[in-house]
Amino acid sequence: MPEQTAEQESQPQTATTAATQDSKSADSYDSSMLPDMLPVYYRRLFPHEPFYRWLNYGHSEDNIFVNREISFTLHDDIYIRYLCFETQAELEKEICSRNPYKIDIGAVLSTRPKNFRTVPGGLTPVQRELVFDIDATDYDEIRNCCSGAEICLKCWKFMVVAARVLDVALREDFDFENLLWISGRRGIHCWVCDHTARHLDGRARAAVAEYLNILTYTNNTARVQLNDRTHHSLRRALKIVEPMFEEIILEDQNLFGTPKGVQKLLQMISDEGARNDLEAYLQKTHEDGAHSKLVWESFVRYANSMRTSAANIWSRKLKNIVQEVQLCLLYPRLDINVTKGFNHLLKAPFCIHPATGKVCLPFSATAAAKFDPTTVPTISQLLQEINAHDDKTKSYMEAPEDKSRIKDYKKTSMFKGVVVFEEFLRKLERNFKPKTMEF
Amino acid sequence: MDFNLKKRARHDVKVEVVSLESKFPHNVMIYHFPPTEDVHIDEFEDLALERLRLLRVFDRATTKGLRMMSDDWKEYVNAELTRDGLRGYLRMCSSHSGGIKQEADLQMRRRDYLSHFILRLAYCRSEDLLRWFVAREMEFFKYKFAALSTAEIKQFLEENSFHIQPLTEAQKDEVKDGLYESTVGQSVAKIELLEFYKVPFTQVLDLVRTRRCYLKAGYAYVNTHDLVSIVAARQLEEIERGMQAAKAFINDVEADERISRMLKSLHNSYTGKDYTVCKDASVPIESLDQLSKTSMPLCMRMCHDHIRSQHHIKHGGRMQYGLFLKGIGVSLEDSLRFWREEFTKKMDVDKFARSYEYNIHHNYGKKGSMVNYTPYSCMKIIKEMAAPGDCHGCPYKSLDPPTVKAKLAAYGLSPGAIEEVMFFVTRGHYQFACGKYFMLTHNSNVEPTINHPNSYFEESQILMGNRQKSTRTPGPVQPTNKRAGIRGAANRSMLNGDDDDELWRIAESQEKAYLSQKGIAEAFDDDLDLTQITE
Numbered sequence: 001m002p003e004q005t006a007e008q009e010s011q012p013q014t015a016t017t018a019a020t021q022d023s024k025s026a027d028s029y030d031s032s033m034l035p036d037m038l039p040v041y042y043r044r045l046f047p048h049e050p051f052y053r054w055l056n057y058g059h060s061e062d063n064i065f066v067n068r069e070i071s072f073t074l075h076d077d078i079y080i081r082y083l084c085f086e087t088q089a090e091l092e093k094e095i096c097s098r099n100p101y102k103i104d105i106g107a108v109l110s111t112r113p114k115n116f117r118t119v120p121g122g123l124t125p126v127q128r129e130l131v132f133d134i135d136a137t138d139y140d141e142i143r144n145c146c147s148g149a150e151i152c153l154k155c156w157k158f159m160v161v162a163a164r165v166l167d168v169a170l171r172e173d174f175d176f177e178n179l180l181w182i183s184g185r186r187g188i189h190c191w192v193c194d195h196t197a198r199h200l201d202g203r204a205r206a207a208v209a210e211y212l213n214i215l216t217y218t219n220n221t222a223r224v225q226l227n228d229r230t231h232h233s234l235r236r237a238l239k240i241v242e243p244m245f246e247e248i249i250l251e252d253q254n255l256f257g258t259p260k261g262v263q264k265l266l267q268m269i270s271d272e273g274a275r276n277d278l279e280a281y282l283q284k285t286h287e288d289g290a291h292s293k294l295v296w297e298s299f300v301r302y303a304n305s306m307r308t309s310a311a312n313i314w315s316r317k318l319k320n321i322v323q324e325v326q327l328c329l330l331y332p333r334l335d336i337n338v339t340k341g342f343n344h345l346l347k348a349p350f351c352i353h354p355a356t357g358k359v360c361l362p363f364s365a366t367a368a369a370k371f372d373p374t375t376v377p378t379i380s381q382l383l384q385e386i387n388a389h390d391d392k393t394k395s396y397m398e399a400p401e402d403k404s405r406i407k408d409y410k411k412t413s414m415f416k417g418v419v420v421f422e423e424f425l426r427k428l429e430r431n432f433k434p435k436t437m438e439f
Numbered sequence: 440m441d442f443n444l445k446k447r448a449r450h451d452v453k454v455e456v457v458s459l460e461s462k463f464p465h466n467v468m469i470y471h472f473p474p475t476e477d478v479h480i481d482e483f484e485d486l487a488l489e490r491l492r493l494l495r496v497f498d499r500a501t502t503k504g505l506r507m508m509s510d511d512w513k514e515y516v517n518a519e520l521t522r523d524g525l526r527g528y529l530r531m532c533s534s535h536s537g538g539i540k541q542e543a544d545l546q547m548r549r550r551d552y553l554s555h556f557i558l559r560l561a562y563c564r565s566e567d568l569l570r571w572f573v574a575r576e577m578e579f580f581k582y583k584f585a586a587l588s589t590a591e592i593k594q595f596l597e598e599n600s601f602h603i604q605p606l607t608e609a610q611k612d613e614v615k616d617g618l619y620e621s622t623v624g625q626s627v628a629k630i631e632l633l634e635f636y637k638v639p640f641t642q643v644l645d646l647v648r649t650r651r652c653y654l655k656a657g658y659a660y661v662n663t664h665d666l667v668s669i670v671a672a673r674q675l676e677e678i679e680r681g682m683q684a685a686k687a688f689i690n691d692v693e694a695d696e697r698i699s700r701m702l703k704s705l706h707n708s709y710t711g712k713d714y715t716v717c718k719d720a721s722v723p724i725e726s727l728d729q730l731s732k733t734s735m736p737l738c739m740r741m742c743h744d745h746i747r748s749q750h751h752i753k754h755g756g757r758m759q760y761g762l763f764l765k766g767i768g769v770s771l772e773d774s775l776r777f778w779r780e781e782f783t784k785k786m787d788v789d790k791f792a793r794s795y796e797y798n799i800h801h802n803y804g805k806k807g808s809m810v811n812y813t814p815y816s817c818m819k820i821i822k823e824m825a826a827p828g829d830c831h832g833c834p835y836k837s838l839d840p841p842t843v844k845a846k847l848a849a850y851g852l853s854p855g856a857i858e859e860v861m862f863f864v865t866r867g868h869y870q871f872a873c874g875k876y877f878m879l880t881h882n883s884n885v886e887p888t889i890n891h892p893n894s895y896f897e898e899s900q901i902l903m904g905n906r907q908k909s910t911r912t913p914g915p916v917q918p919t920n921k922r923a924g925i926r927g928a929a930n931r932s933m934l935n936g937d938d939d940d941e942l943w944r945i946a947e948s949q950e951k952a953y954l955s956q957k958g959i960a961e962a963f964d965d966d967l968d969l970t971q972i973t974e
Binding site: 230235 | 616617619620621623640641644645647648649650653654655656657
């Protein structure tokens with residue numbers, strides 16, 4: 001039974017936050033202009049054709065597109081669920097006439113979602129991509145650069161590590177290949193589109209989510225507990241995390257550079273006695289405000305010497321503490337409820353974020369470090385770009401509209417995002433080739 | 440279970456020549472084929488209640504937060520099974536060497552198999568019930584499976600056509616690093632020797648979830664000791680499919696009134712000790728004030744305080760507290776005196792006699808339907824919806840947390856102790872909260888399982904040395920005369936606990952009608968035949 005209460009991905013933005021965002025961005029995006037800009041964006045830039053091709057999956061299963069639940073968020077947070085479309089043309093027409101502030105994608109249901117009132121027993125989800133959501137706000141306690149919805153190049157590195165760890169785990173352990181990574185305003189999404197992933201039931205989704213989630217929270221402190229032998233998935237994660245640790249945690253964030261930061265380190269030690277010993281040791285060795293690197297080195301030295309000197313808590317329960325802290329700070333912080341839910345609505349790629357005007361663009365996990373969230377184009381920037389291009393070539397007015405529209409996004413800085421998407425589609429559709437040739 | 444078959448002419452029932460041994464070859468079986476034999480309605484009920492008690496043992500272990508299959512968990516489950524008179528099921532879950540199967544063991548397998556299918560009918564009716572049932576069944580199944588020997592497992596896998604083959608040495612060699620790193624619970628030396636099976640990861644979700652096995656390219660590598668995960672996944676699928684099927688024909692089954700009444704109320708029925716008649720003690724009403732402070736759970740203490748301060752208590756409270764008093768051993772005469780003394784502080788004796796005496800007689804089974812009513816169990820009390828001005832229901836549930844805290848403080852609990860109780864309250868575990876309250880007020884280290892206010896009282900009295908622990912095994916089902924405990928009017932009323940209330944509402948409205956018309960007490964002495972209302 002689909003939930004009647006819509007899961008809103010983002011909170012409605014107040015005018016003030018929108019204003020602060022504006023003053024920061026170079027190309028003054030004005031959210032009050034959005035209703036005027038959206039029609040142009042959807043008509044000329046939104047990649048309707050690839051978007052449809054994705055959700056249609058080469059028409060490999062019956063009703064895979066037509067029974068898909070789509071929802072629109074219109075102005076003033078008017079939220080419409082249970083939309084569905086028969087053809088690409090219909091979807092395009094609806095998007096262009098309603099100009100939604102946000103488009104969400106739900107599950108493929110047992111029948112047309114729009115009949116939800118009349119279907120006896122309610123709608124049941126049939127299939128749905130396996131989705132992951134990593135939200136930068138979950139890193140707030142270990143970010144010194146930004147907080148909340150803001151994201152800079154320094155925080156993006158958390159996302160880079162998270163994407164890499166998750167990407168390789170999904171590929172190697174579960175044999176998933178078709179992963180679509182999307183950058184959101186304050187985090188990243190991953191859509192796993194393989195046939196098996198789409199057909200996992202709720203229990204399997206929960207199991208995968210928990211397999212990949214290693215953090216436990218006690219009193220708002222994240223902790224990781226490694227066992228005697230370290231599971232291969234965690235060893236692999238460590239290999240990715242360790243080389244990045246110094247740069248992200250010690251240099252960029254200087255996380256342990258304040259007494260408060262040192263407390264954060266101490267809180268990750270589960271044993272109270274050991275924690276107090278370490279605190280005393282660190283206070284003795286360092287002045288308040290010593291650089292994180294020094295604190296960390298002392299911590300590692302202390303843990304190692306305690307571990308090897310005698311049989312104690314450091315050689316038993318805390319023998320992996322250094323690795324545990326590293327994982328705890330850099331392992332992906334998943335919102336596992338998003339992954340568990342069969343019916344969770346998730347923001348579609350190529351949406352415009354109303355508060356910042358930024359486009360949600362696909363990116364490649366392997367090249368995530370090259371992706372710069374601060375230069376993601378805003379809708380106003382994109383429209384300026386096509387205008388500039390049109391002015392230069394003067395072709396827009398003269399050329400037949402259809403022809404020019406197809407290539408409009410190529411004139412803008414969202415080009416790369418669309419290319420990543422096309423590449424993802426090409427690989428995805430390769431799986432359907434043998435099947436389509438039979439027809 | 441094919442109930443239609445049963446309705447057909449009795450003479451063409453085929454004589455079952457298949458022996459129990461061949462029908463139920465193992466303690467552990469996949470519940471695939473529904474049983475087709477005839478079951479007497481009494482046995483039907485008996486089986487259902489027994490299984491319900493079994494599953495509730497697992498439920499309690501889970502709610503206590505014990506880790507499944509840990510030593511604590513096993514110890515607790517074994518103790519509870521024994522306490523609840525479920526030794527037969529306990530035997531199924533313990534590995535016993537020696538292949539001699541006794542008749543009793545075979546009978547037990549039959550009970551296990553039949554009762555599972557009976558409860559399917561009772562628990563397929565809502566999503567919540569279904570989830571509860573499936574989870575408990577799986578816990579029981581895994582516990583049973585863990586008792587199997589290696590040979591039995593092999594045989595089980597063959598007979599249930601699990602087509603899984605262990606990896607060859609060469610195949611194992613290819614992935615051995617991964618196996619060493621990621622197989623939890625086995626030493627490296629052991630991993631060398633163990634057989635491993637390669638299955639799609641979706642077949643062993645519990646191992647995946649907890650990262651207990653090596654996972655590569657969508658396949659999980661499972662060792663012999665973790666085979667239960669694969670088997671359990673099949674069993675789970677089997678039960679879930681069965682539940683869907685049960686849902687489809689449940690309407691046909693429920694056409695039989697006797698069965699539908701039972702099935703509908705089963706999940707709320709109380710399965711502990713029967714407190715209808717208190718045989719082993721008598722409690723003078725003079726001691727109630729004292730007892731309310733020392734030995735009564737919060738729900739009853741609040742009723743008592745309410746009566747003492749307000750000299751009146753509404754119907755729900757009269758039922759809840761009145762029957763409780765009967766259960767702890769207050770005689771009918773004392774009971775009448777207790778209520779009369781309090782109520783007449785606010786009304787004249789005549790009015791009390793007219794409006795309330797009948798109620799008390801009725802509770803003791805002396806008037807009307809002559810049923811000796813059963814004191815309310817926690818389950819029933821928790822379900823009660825108390826309106827403002829009422830004092831019945833479970834206070835942990837019905838009062839808002841600050842009020843509960845204030846109450847506990849007023850009853851002398853320290854702030855720390857209050858927090859301990861509130862820990863459970865805020866999580867909705869009212870019975871555990873009550874158990875905690877018991878421990879704190881009795882300075883006891885053992886946490887009692889509270890599922891009946893009368894058992895709370897009894898435990899308290901035993902602890903204080905005022906009562907002897909009853910020598911007989913508690914629990915209504917005795918191995919020798921199990922029928923006696925499970926049948927009879929008293930027990931029926933336990934099953935259909937809700938009917939008491941309905942009955943009472945009817946009785947009360949009738950009372951009022953009579954009173955307003957005639958205003959004489961005799962009117963409802965014999966004329967109001969309650970049996971006619973119920974039957």
